[in-house]
Amino acid sequence: MSNAEEVEKRRTFGIISHPDAGKTTLTEKLLLFGGAIQSAGAVKNSKIKKSATSDFMEIEKQRGISVATSVMAFNYSGKQINILDTPGHKDFAEDTFRTLTAVDSVILVVDVASGVEAQTERLMEVCRMRKTPVIIFVNKMDRDGKEAFDLLDELEDKLKIKVRPLAWPIGMGDRFKGVYNLFDNNLNLFQGNKTGISADVVPFENLNNPELDDIIGQEAADELREEVEMINGVYDPFDRESYLSGDVAPVFFGSAMNNFGVKELLDTFCRISPSPRGRDTDQGRIEPNDAKFSGFVFKIHANLDPKHRDRIAFLRIVSGKFERNTFYNHVRLSKKMKFPNPTSFMAQDKSIIDEAYPGDVIGLYDSGNFKIGDTLNQGESFVFKGIPSFSPEIFMELENLDPMKSKQLDKGIRQLMDEGVAQLFIQQPGSRKIIGTVGQLQFEVISYRLEHEYGAKCRFLPKNYFKACWITTENADMLERFRKAKTSNVALDREDNLVFLAETSFLLTMAEQDYPDITFHRTSEFKLEE
Numbered sequence: 001m002s003n004a005e006e007v008e009k010r011r012t013f014g015i016i017s018h019p020d021a022g023k024t025t026l027t028e029k030l031l032l033f034g035g036a037i038q039s040a041g042a043v044k045n046s047k048i049k050k051s052a053t054s055d056f057m058e059i060e061k062q063r064g065i066s067v068a069t070s071v072m073a074f075n076y077s078g079k080q081i082n083i084l085d086t087p088g089h090k091d092f093a094e095d096t097f098r099t100l101t102a103v104d105s106v107i108l109v110v111d112v113a114s115g116v117e118a119q120t121e122r123l124m125e126v127c128r129m130r131k132t133p134v135i136i137f138v139n140k141m142d143r144d145g146k147e148a149f150d151l152l153d154e155l156e157d158k159l160k161i162k163v164r165p166l167a168w169p170i171g172m173g174d175r176f177k178g179v180y181n182l183f184d185n186n187l188n189l190f191q192g193n194k195t196g197i198s199a200d201v202v203p204f205e206n207l208n209n210p211e212l213d214d215i216i217g218q219e220a221a222d223e224l225r226e227e228v229e230m231i232n233g234v235y236d237p238f239d240r241e242s243y244l245s246g247d248v249a250p251v252f253f254g255s256a257m258n259n260f261g262v263k264e265l266l267d268t269f270c271r272i273s274p275s276p277r278g279r280d281t282d283q284g285r286i287e288p289n290d291a292k293f294s295g296f297v298f299k300i301h302a303n304l305d306p307k308h309r310d311r312i313a314f315l316r317i318v319s320g321k322f323e324r325n326t327f328y329n330h331v332r333l334s335k336k337m338k339f340p341n342p343t344s345f346m347a348q349d350k351s352i353i354d355e356a357y358p359g360d361v362i363g364l365y366d367s368g369n370f371k372i373g374d375t376l377n378q379g380e381s382f383v384f385k386g387i388p389s390f391s392p393e394i395f396m397e398l399e400n401l402d403p404m405k406s407k408q409l410d411k412g413i414r415q416l417m418d419e420g421v422a423q424l425f426i427q428q429p430g431s432r433k434i435i436g437t438v439g440q441l442q443f444e445v446i447s448y449r450l451e452h453e454y455g456a457k458c459r460f461l462p463k464n465y466f467k468a469c470w471i472t473t474e475n476a477d478m479l480e481r482f483r484k485a486k487t488s489n490v491a492l493d494r495e496d497n498l499v500f501l502a503e504t505s506f507l508l509t510m511a512e513q514d515y516p517d518i519t520f521h522r523t524s525e526f527k528l529e530e
C-alpha cells in the first residue's frame with residue numbers, strides 16, 4: 001500500500017465529554033464494533049473512578065492501566081480507526097488539551113439530561129481554537145432529558161458552534177422509540193438491546209408513508225413528521241466542508257449503554273471525518289503526504305515502577321513513514337536517535353511495530369530525552385507549533401524539607417515538568433520555586449512521586465496568584481521599571497522566558513495599562529506566533 005493510501009485509510013480522533021456523560025461506554029461500544037474487544041466492561045478499568053478522586057495513588061495506578069488504552073486502534077469498514085483516550089478527570093484537563101493537538105477530529109458526548117456542562121465548554125474552546133471538526137453524540141436517550149430542539153439551541157449557545165442534526169430522536173425515556181436517520185433516511189428502532197451489536201434498521205425514504213403510523217404509532221409518527229419538517233426549515237442542509245472546517249457540528253442521538261445509535265455514528269464518522277491532516281511548523285506547513293517522516297511528542301507517561309525510571313513518549317506521526325531502528329533528528333537536542341522498540345497500541349495489546357504512518361500514535365521508550373512538544377524529523381530543523389502551555393490555575397511555592405536532598409528534588413521536579421505534570425516558575429530575584437497546575441490533585445501526585453521516586457521531601461505553601469502571563473517587549477527601560485515595581489510577581493519559566501504572576505484580573509489589566517509596551521501573552525506559544 002502506498003503512503004497516500006495508508007494516510008487515506010486512517011481516522012484519528014478523541015472522544016471528549018464531561019465526566020459521566022458516557023465516554024467510556026461509547027468507547028467500549030465502538031471497540032466492540034471494531035472487534036477490538038469481545039465483551040463489555042473491558043475498557044472500564046481505564047476509567048478514573050469517582051470514588052477515587054481523593055485517592056491519588058489509586059488514580060496513578062489507574063493512569064498506569066490507562067497507558068495500555070491511551071490509543072485504541074481497530075479496523076472498521078476499510079478504515080484504521082485510532083481513538084485517543086482523554087482523561088475525564090478535570091484535574092487532568094491539561095493532558096486532554098494536549099491530546100487534542102494529536103487528533104484530527106473529535107466526538108463530543110453530551111448527556112441528554114445534563115446538557116452542556118462546564119468542562120465540555122472548555123474542551124470545546126480548544127477545539128474551536130484549532131478548528132477541529134466535531135461530531136456531537138447526545139447520549140442516554142433512554143432516560144428523560146431536555147427536549148431535542150432546546151438541547152440543540154443550548155449546544156449552539158454554549159459551545160459557540162452551529163449544529164446540524166443528522167439523526168432525530170423519536171421520544172425519549174420510557175417513550176423512546178428510536179431515531180430517524182436524516183442522512184440516510186432510515187428508521188432505527190430502539191429495543192433496549194444491551195449487548196448485541198446488530199441494529200434493527202428499516203429504510204424509510206418518505207415519512208408521509210402511512211406505514212410509519214403502524215411502525216411507531218400515529219402520535220409519534222405525526223410528531224416525527226412535524227419535527228423533521230421543522231429541522232429542514234431551520235437548519236441548512238448538511239455540508240461536509242463546513243463540518244471539516246470546524247464551523248458546523250453534526251448531531252446524533254442514541255444510548256451508548258444500550259448500544260443504540262452507535263453504529264450510525266460510527267458509519268457516518270467513517271464517511272465524513274477527515275483523514276490525517278497536516279500541522280503547522282515554524283517553517284511552514286507539513287502535510288501527511290510529504291515524503292519525509294516527521295512527528296511530535298504530545299504526552300509522556302512515567303513508568304510507575306520506581307526502579308525503572310524509563311518513560312513512554314507518545315508520538316503523533318504527521319508526515320512520511322516512521323521506521324524502526326532508523327535514525328531521526330530530535331530537533332531540540334540536535335541529536336540523532338533511533339528506536340529499537342517502538343510500540344503501537346491495539347486496544348489492550350501493546351506490540352512492537354516496524355513502521356507507522358501519519359495519523360498513527362506510537363510509544364517510544366525514553367530515558368529522559370523527550371519533553372512534551374518535541375519534534376522528531378528526518379534531518380530538518382523545523383519544529384511543530386501547537387502545544388502551548390496554558391496558564392495554570394493553582395499556584396504553590398515548593399519548599400524543600402530535606403536540604404541534603406536538594407539535588408534529587410531538582411532532578412525530580414525537572415523530570416515531572418518534562419512529563420507535563422505541572423509548570424515550574426522560578427521567582428526573580430529570589431529563586432523560589434512556584435509550581436502551577438490546573439488541579440489540586442497534581443500537588444499530591446508531585447509530592448508522592450518526589451518522595452517515592454527521587455527520595456526528596458517537600459511541602460507546598462499556597463500562593464494567591466490568579467494567572468501566569470508570558471511577557472515580551474522591545475522596550476528595555478519599561479521592562480526594567482516593571483521588574484523593579486513587581487519584584488514578587490516576576491518569574492522565569494523553564495525555558496527562561498519571563499512570566500508575570502498576577503494576583504487578580506484587575507491587577508493584570510492595570511499592569512497592561514501601566515506598561516503599554518509590554519505584551520502579556522496568555523499562552524506560552526508566543527515565540528511561535530511571532
Ligand code: G4P
Nearest residue numbers: 017019020021022023024025088139140143255256257258
Ligand atoms: P464517562 O466515561 O463519560 O465518565 O461515563 P461512563 O461511560 O462511565 O458512563 C457514566 C454512567 O452513565 C455509567 O453508569 C454508565 O453505565 C451510564 N450510561 C452510559 N451510557 C448510558 C445510556 O445510554 N443510558 C443510561 N441510562 N446510562 C448510561 P454508572 O452507574 O456510573 O456506572 P456502571 O455501574 O453502569 O458501570
